[in-house]
Amino acid sequence: MIWKRCFETGIRPIDDEHRVLVTLIQKLEGSMYDGSVTKTTGMVLKELVDYVKFHFRNEEEVMSRVGFPELARHKILHKDLVNDVASILIDMKHGKPCTASELIGFLNYWLRDHILEEDMKIAQFLRLV
């Protein structure tokens, strides 16, 4: 995954954290070998889950500070995303790994669609885009 200008919400702290997420996904891509997930993939995925939780908390704080009307709905989306990725991690721990392309496809879709469709609504609310 590469950072694209269209990912920018114009909300500086959120954009900075989204960049870190993209970097972590790149690290995850780099941890795969020959189309398969490795032990390192699990470790990076754990790092990603932790960072995502940290980021979602911050994003929710921003939304609540600016009075974003869809905060409750957005919080549910965050919770679902964390649960989805956490369950992949649990599966991996139990020796049921998904394939590298499944994982990358999921994360790309997960981050890109969430930023482009949902986080942009915060920027639209603030009239930043």
Ligand SMILES: [Fe+2]
């Ligand atoms: Fe979000």
